[in-house]
Amino acid sequence: MRSHNAALVLDLLRGAGEAGISRLELAERTGLTPQAVSKITARLRAEGLAAEAGHRASTGGKPRTVLRLEPSAAHAVGVHLDRDELTALLTDLAGTTVALRRRPVDLGAGTGPVLDAVTEEVRALLREGGEERAVLGAGVAMPGPLDHRAGLPGRVTGFPEWAGHPVREELARRLGLPVVLDKDTNAAALGLALRPGAPASFAYVHLGTGLGAGLVLGGAPLRGDRTGAGELGHQTVQLDGPPCGCGGRGCLEVLCLAAVARGELAGAARILGAGAANLVRLLDIDQVLLGGRVVLAAPEAFADGVREVLAGLGLTAPVGVVAERDAVAEGAAWLTLAPVFGK
Template sequence: MNLPALRGHNTAVVLGLLRGREGVSRGEIAAGSGLTPQAVSKILAPLRAAGLVAEAGRGESTGGKPRTLLRLVPEAGYAAGVHLDRGRLLVLLVDLMGRRLDRVDEPLELADPAAVVERVAQAVERVAAGRPLLGVGVGCPGPLDHAAGVLHRVTGLPQWDGFPLRAGLAARTGVPVAVDKDTNAAVLAEPPGGSRSSVYVHLGSGLGAGLVLDGALYRGARTNAGEFGHQTVQLDGPRCECGNRGCLEALCLAALRAGDAPAAARLVGAGVANLVRLLDVDRVVLGGAAVLAEPAVFVREVAAELAERIPDPAWQAVPVAVAAAGEQAVAAGAAELVLAPLFGRES
C-alpha cells in the first residue's frame, strides 16, 4: 500500500469518519466532513481501489433508492506497536480499527543498541507474519528527539546517547518508523473521556509523564516535556541516576524497593498535585508495572494527595484512574503513532 499517497487532510477526515463505525453512507460522510458529495466520491475511489474501504450493505430507504453503506476494511493494513522497556520487549500488532491482535512479549536487555534493533525487527516480523505492515511505532525511555528519532542521555544507559533508533529500525524493517517517549505513546492509547487536558503518569523502572493540553499531545520544543520524575522535591535527598539529588523518581523507587507502595503512591500524588496546580489538568491516569501491581493503592493515595494539596478540590475536581489499556498502554499507543495521522489525528 502506498501510504504517503493516501495521506492528505480530506482523505484523513473521510477515513476518520469510517473508523469505528459499521457502515456510513456517502451523504453522512459529506455531512460529517463538510465536503461536497462529489468530493467525497473522488476521495473514496482510490481508497476503494487500495482495499481500505468496501461496501457494507444498504441503509434504510428515506423514500428513494436505498443508500449504499461503506466501511473501513480493518485487515487492509496493520501497525506494529513496540514498548521498549528496561528488561522487557512487548510488540503488538494492531489493525486499522485499533484492535490489538497478536503479540510478542519477552525479556530484553538494552545494553547494545544495535542488538536491540535486531531483536525488535525480528519480533515485528514474527507478529506481522506476512500481513501488510504500514509502519512501526516505538515507545521507549527518554529523553529523545521525536522528530529525528534519536535517543539522548537515557538515565543509566549512556550507550544510547545519540543513537538513531528510527533510522536503524526503518532500514532493518523496510517500513516507516515513529519513535516517541513511552509516556507520550501511552497517552495515545487512552480514551479522552471528555477531558481536554490530562496527565498520564507511568511508574515502572522509572517515573515519567505524558501530557495532553487543550486536546493535543504536548511534547515541548525538544520532546523534553513530561520529565516528571526528575523534579527536585528534596534538596538534600538521595542521588538520582540522572546526577541530581532529591528527584521524585529516586524517592519513589527507593520506597518501592523498601516494599512501601503507599509511600511511593503518596510521593507520586505530591508530584501530580504540582502538575495540576501548574497546568490545571482535569484528569490523571496512572500506569506502569508498579501501579498495575497495586492499582487500588495508587488510585487511593494519589487521589488523597490531590484532595489534600489542591486549595479547592470541590471546584478543581481531578479524577484519578488506571490506564484503560493496562500493561499494553505503551505498545498500543506506539501503534497509534503510525495510524493516527492516517485518520486525521495528531500523533
C-alpha cells in the first residue's frame, strides 16, 4: 500500500495533466519538504507511475524538471450493469477509456446468466489490445438499493432475485481481480466529483431505466451507512398516487417514468424538477447535473424543465447535463482508481 503522501503527490500529478508539475510546486501544494517530495517522486518514477515531462524556466536558478502522471502504468475496469444493458470499459490510470464493450442483458434473466455475461465481457475487454496490462481491479455499478460495503445488491425494483446475492465476491472469484460494487448513481457521481474543476457539492440525477441521485457533499460521495442515501426516485411526491415497486405510492420514479412512457417529456421534466428542487432545498448544493439515457434523448427539454421549476421557487443552483453516455461505467472504473489518489 502506497503512503498517504504518495497518494497526495499522485493526485496533484493527475490534476496537472500533460503539462505536468515541478517538485517545488508539489512541495508547496502538499506542505511536504522538498526532500520528502524528491523521495516520493523517485519511487513513483521507479514504479513507472510518474515520468519527466520536460523542463520549465524558473526565475533565477536552473530550469525545473516537470513531472507528469504516466497514465499507461495501470488500468481499471468499469462495469455498468443496467436493467437491460451491460457496458464494460477499460480505463488507464488517468480515467481515460481505452476500450469499451456493450451488449443487451436482461437483469431478470437471473444472477447466473447475467454474471456469466459480465465475466465474458470483462475477459474479452482485458484480451483486447493483446498486451499485458497491470489491472488494479473492477468497479461494478448497478441499480440500487445495495450495500456497497458488503458488496450485496438489495431489492432492486422489479428484480427481487438479486437481493442478497454475493455479486462482489462472485465476480472477484470469477475475474481474479479485486471488485468494488456500488450504486450506478454513486459511481457516476464519484467520477464527476474527481473531474478537475468539479463543484464541491452537487447532485447527479440519473433518469434511465430508473430514477436516482448520486450526492456529492464536500467533494466526496455521500452514500450513507447502508448505501441508502440518494434514493431520490422513491421520495413520495403524490400521497395516494400510483403504486410503486418499492411498496410506496406516488414515488417520483413511478410518476416520472409514466410521463416518459406517455411521451410527455415536458411533464416528466417538471416532475424531475420537483425532485431536484427537494434536493437543493434539503442539501443546499451548488449544482444539479442531469444524466442517463432518457435525459440524453432530449437533454434541452429536461434541462429547461428542471431549470424552470427551480427558478420558479427562487432556487439559483445551476442545472447542467452530463453529456457522456457512459458516465456510470466511467465512474465505476473510478471506484477502483480513486484510492490510488487518496480519494
